[in-house]
Amino acid sequence: MxxxxxxxxxxxxxxxxxxxxxxxxxxxxxxxxxxxxxxxxxxxxxxxxxxxxxxxxxxxxxxxxxxxxxxxxxxxxxxxxxxxxxxxxxxxxxxxxxxxxxxTDKIKKIRKGVMELYISDHPLDCLTCAANGDCELQDMAGAVGLRDVRYEGTENHFEVRQNGEVNPKYIPKDDSNPYFAYDPAKCIVCSRCVRACEETQGTFALTIEGSGFNSRVSFGAKSDDALHSDCVSCGACVAACPTATLTEKSVIELGTPERSVITTCAYCGVGCSFKAELNGDEVVRMTPWKHGKANRGHSCVKGRFAYGYASHSDRILSPMIRDSIDQPWREVSYEEAIDFTSKKLRDIQAKHGQKSIGGITSSRCTNEETYLVQKMIRAVFGNNNTDTCARVCHSPTGYGLKTTFGTSAGTQDFDSVEDTDVVIVIGANPTDGHPVFASRLRKRLRQGAELIVIDPRRIDLLETPHMGKGHHLPLRPGTNVAILSAISHVIVTEGLHDEAFIRERCDWDEFSEYAAFISDERHSPEAMQLLTGVDAQALREAARAFARGGNGAIYYGLGVTEHSQGSTTVMAIANLAMMTGNIGRRGVGVNPLRGQNNVQGACDMGSFPHELPGYRHVSDDATRDIFEDLWGVTLDAEPGLRIPNMLDAAVDGTFKGIYIQGEDILQSDPDTHHVAAGLAAMDCVIVQDLFLNETANYAHVFLPGSTFLEKDGTFTNAERRINRVREVMKPKNGYADWQVTMLLANAMGANWTYTHPSQIMDEIAATTPGFANVTYEMLEERGSVQWPCNDNAPDGTPIMHIDGFVRGKGQFIITEYIATDERTGPRFPLLLTTGRILSQYNVGAQTRRTDNVVWHDEDLLEIHPQDAENRGIKDGDFVKLASRQGETSLRATITDRVSPGVVYTTFHHPDTQANVITTDFSDWATNCPEYKVTAVQVSQSNGPTDWQKDYNEQAAQSRRILPAAE
Amino acid sequence: MSNTDEKLVRMANQIASFFKTQPGDKATASTAQHIKDFWDPSMIAQMRNLLANDVEGLDPIAHAAAKEVTAA
The missing domain is CATH 3.10.20.740 (Ubiquitin-like (UB roll))
Known part of the structure; x- marks a missing residue:
């Protein structure tokens, strides 16, 4: 037995x-x-x-x-x-x-009877059915030994015509969604899709209409098809469907996959684990992996379906070079491109000095690739001019959390949300930016957790069906610190702070000083109301709810960091978590929602000009010794240039060459005019990317990039989780990105000999204490691990600061509100803030090259009805959006989701160029740009501005490619 | 002043305006340390040049910090 x-x-x-x-x-x-x-x-x-x-x-x-x-x-x-x-x-x-x-015999008989009834209303077209071989109904018919169907239904759901008449119960296939088909003829009404939409995704787009034999799955109101319903195309229903009723169109087209590889999504910072399912080297579908610890078997429309860009015809697969940007591109071999590039960079250095070149690492690439790029810059270029796109998103998180807690990272794992009782979401729009986390949060909200949203817009999370209590504090853009101070004021003056926690975990004298500061009347919600636009009573209620509500967690995004007081806001958040005792256990914590898949990793890997891997300052001799010994070079002990500083130096003529891996600074960085001027002033701009992105319009060398499907490596998500990325297919461009970097480094004299990314991880582990015990073998065995992972934490660290803060005592910081220099006035009376939409991703280079465009094919300007009426603007009108920096035009959509005085747009489309508008103001501590506050005016317009026309002309000229030489 | 010069002055002022709000009398020292930690030497050299030319618009704390950093 x-x-x-x-x-x-x-x-x-x-x-x-x-x-x-x-x-x-x-x-x-x-x-x-x-x-x-x-x-x-x-x-x-x-x-x-x-x-x-x-x-x-x-x-x-x-x-x-x-x-x-x-x-x-x-x-x-x-x-x-x-x-x-x-x-x-x-x-x-x-x-x-x-x-x-x-x-038992009785059971067997019942089951056979049940199956007989099911099959009597199901088409028997198994051989040509898309689910053939992957159908649970088929499997069950086999399992119960069904050999015969005695019943012939007088009515059925699957025949177009029955008894010579049109079958009124037949509903034709719904092909409206670009990624999956809904074929009601094959439905057995098991309700798995409806339950998946509710329980897993939390959207409630699907329902069962009718009863008994007339029960049908429906996308809401009768006129709705899948595409025009509330459906967000997450694919949960498709994954749950046991038959061919809901099927990926790719499976219908390509057949059932014969092999699968576990890998990690390359979109947002949630870092979902997926099974890439293939035939040969063709991806048939991506399905969420049930053991993925970030996503627990769930997915969103981007990761699940929007991978078609990897095989898009726009991909550039050969290296290209040119002497100046007014010339067309010339396709060349890797040898020629690398030779051209290395000579150019060394020439620049010979002429303008060792520090006249630099590079940008990519938050889209793997840890191993990022590590190599910063290593090349420090050890081969011989300077610290390395930066990464985290500069423009979460650099204040790094600074703020290191100052207050001692570690530049979030404190929790995503599972932690299952124990949260009250949650603050500030400056983040999880249903669009971090959809899978949003689904997990919504599940908890439906169980009764209380929600406090601090955001200028009424975000979708507030409209979660069946959730507990919700608060919305619709603040004026730019007043985050004022709002958080007011919340802390209420907590401290009403005695709702957790004195025992503060005494044990923080410095009581420091807190006393902070308490005296925050208790001042000028921080009261009533005093702040005029500035923030938030009702004082509503704010008091939210503050009390957070302090008294049990496990309180704070989740935040770029609406916090991308401000002139971004770092101060992060520290205000840390203050709030410490004073309420919400650190060091499940259900609580400070949780930055990272924008890109590997922002956390890029920061960990030493991408910043002042820090070596593991957040150790370049001036620290002991740290430099470690790398100098291993790399056999002398490292610069002074910080290098940050991205905005590089561009300034370029305009001033002292910075002449840049290597940019997987980053489109011309579209994504603020003040496009200035970025363009900086790039145009350089002698050698090297872009390594999948596509001729906007930055490539100013490049002299284009090195083709590889997609996440084409390489081995690791990504580190927002919860510090190191996930494996696996080579699903060979790189279409011939090399993985780490290999291309190595070619260039070696051409410049590096002598690197890596043959697999695991060797790079070994080097990271050998030099970086938080990664000391991380190996590919371990990741193979466990699936993933959260850093720090070393002898002190051999199993990794799901939750940080459990017994004490990494820095010792948690530090309270005085957070005085200081208004940004960007002010509204008579010429620019509105405030523009920016964000993302679910179906598109950042600059859109990937998602615009997929069918996701059916949901969002242009950026729209959200404007309040009152502001629209004052300007004679109707829904769908082309409008001109102007700031002190520049102007662009786009279509308006009228909505009360934004408050009067606030307008909002996304930045996914290069035609819109939202960053022509944004300013070069930035965070005081890190230079993270202030994307989220720009004073603007909106007026009627006939179409694209001169800038947009000129830009498109220049882009078209710059993208010309000469036919390959014979 | 060039655009970059103006930016340097603004950055120094922004840093100073944060440290001025902090308790104690370390505002100048903290501002100077922040600049040392995060600015590339070429930026510091540029600031030195600005100070030598009696740059205007620097907040007194930022000015004192800039002097301290550039003296080194």
Whole structure:
């Protein structure tokens, strides 16, 4: 007799079986007998799951382990000794000493009958069906031994014509969504899709209409098709569907995949794990991996479906060079391109000095690639002129959290949200920017957690169906510090702070000084109301809710960091978490939502000009010694130039060459005119990217990049989780990005000999204490690990600062509100703020080259009805958007989602060039640009501005490619 | 003053305006340290040049900090 005790099976990353119902988290164990085998499982486990643990698969259709049991299909019935009837095993919890039989004659007969009924209303076109070989209905028909269907329905749902007449119950296929088809003829109404939309995604776009035989899955109101419904195309319903009713169009077109590789999504900072499913080297589909610890089997429209850019015809697969940017590109071999580039860079250095060149590492690339780029700049270029796009997004997070807590990173894992009771979301729009995390948060909100949103816009999270209490504090852009100070003022003056925590974990004298500062009347919500535009009473209620609400967590995004007081705001957030005792356990913490897939990693890997890997200042002799010994060079002990400083120096004529890997600074950085002037002033701009991006209009060398599907490496997500990226197919451009960097470095004399990214990780581990125990073998075994991972934390660190802060005592910082220099006035009376939309990603280089454009094919300007009326603007009108920096034009959409006086747009399309408008004001500590506040005017317009026309002309000229020489 | 000069002055002022709000009397020292930690030597050299030419618009704390950094 075999005994099964498998309490940890939920963590067994090699087990991809569908266990039928979710795992129970109970610590109490229950022993029962199933078909004579004894099995021990946590209390609360279903009989179905317990049976699966024992290796006995009970047939099922409506059950799947990503959803709560539903008990509708009647296929999973079992007999339990001492109980009457045949209960459904999915909805029956185990009990001590229970004796279950899953396969009696009675059960077998019931199951066969159930299947016979299902199949009587199902087309028998299995051979040509897209789900052939991947269909649970087919599997179950086989499992119960169905050989014959005696019934012929007088009515059915699948025949177009029945009895010579048009079948009124037949609903044609809905092909409106670009990525999946909905074929009602194949539906068995198991409700898995409806439940997935509710439980997993939290959108509630799907419903069951009608009852009994007339029950149909529907995308909301009758006129709605999939595309025009509330559906956000996350793919959860498609993954949950047991038949071909909801199927990826790629599977319909390409057939069922024959192999799969686990990898990590290259879009946002959530870092979802995916199974890339392939035929040969063709990706058939990307499905979320159930053991991915960031996403727990969920996905969004970008990661799940928007990978088509990897094989888009716009991809540049050969290196190209030119002597000046008014010339067309010339395709050359890698040898020639690298030779041309290395000579040019060395010539520049010979003429203008060692520090006249630099580079930008990419938050889109792997840790290993980023590490190599900064290594090349420091060790081969011989200076510290390295920076990364985190400069323009989360650099204040690094500075602020290092100052207050001692580590430049978020404090929690994503699972932590399951224990959160009250959450502040400030300057972030998770349903669009970090959709999979938003779904996890929404699940908790539906369980009753309280939500406080601090944002100029009414974001979708506030409209979560069935959620607990929600607060919205719609502040004026630029007043984050004022709002957070007012919240802290309420907490401290009303005595709601956690004195015991502060005394134990922070410096009490420092807090006392802070308390005296924050208690001043000038920080009261009433005093701040005029400045912030937020109702004082509403703010008091939100502050009390956060302080009294139990586990309080703060999630924030670029609406916090991209301000002249970005770093101060991060420290104000840290203050708030410390004073309420919300640090060091599950359900709490300070959680930056990172924009790009590897922003965290790029920062960890020493991309900043003042820091070597592991956030150690370049002036620190001991740290430099480590790298000098290993690399055999002398390193510069002074900080290098940051991106804006590089551009300034270029305009001034002292900075002449730049290597830019996977970053489009011309579109993504503020004040486009200035960026263009800086790039135009350089003698050698090297762009390494998938496409001829906007920056490449000013480049002399183009080195083709590889996609995340084409290389090995690691990404580190917003929860410090190091996830493996795996080579799913060979690089279409011939080399992975780390290899291209190595070619250039070696041409400049580096003598690097890496043959696999794992060797680069070994070097990172050998030099960087937080990564000391990280190896590819470990990641292979565990799936992922959160840094720090070293001898002190061999299993990694899901939650930081548990027993004490990394810096010792948590530091309270005085956070005085200082208004930005960007002010509204008579000429520019409105405030522009910017953000993202769900279907598009950052500069859009990837997503614009996918079918995601059906949701968002242009950037729109959101404007309040009152402001629109004052200007005679109607919905859909072309409007001119002007600031002190520049002007552009785009279409307006009228909405009360923004307050009067505030306008909003996205920055996904180069035609719009939202950054022509933004200023070069920046965060006081880190120079992170102030994207989120620009004084603007909006007026009627006939179409594109002269700038847009000139820009497009220059871009078209610059993108010319000469036919390859024979 | 060039555009870059103006930016340097603004950056120094912004740093000073934060440290001025901090308790104690370390505003000048902290501003100077921040500049040392984050500015490239060429930026510091440019600031030295600005000071030599009696640059206008520097906040007194920023001015004192800039002097301290550039003296080194």
């Amino acid at each position: 075999k005994d099964f005790i498998i309490p940890t099976s939920m963590d067994d990353i090699t087990n991809d079986r569908d266990m039928g119902t979710p795992a129970s988290k109970s610590l109490e164990m229950v022993t029962l007998t199933i078909d004579g085998f004894e099995v021990t499982v946590p209390a609360g486990t279903s009989v179905m799951r317990a049976s699966n643990e024992a290796g006995i698969e009970v047939p099922k259709l409506c059950a799947t382990d990503s959803l709560e049991a539903f008990g509708s299909c009647r296929l999973c019935v079992v007999e339990i000794e001492g109980r009457r009837g045949t209960p459904a095993s999915c909805t029956t919890p185990v009990a001590e000493g229970m004796v279950v039989n899953t396969h």
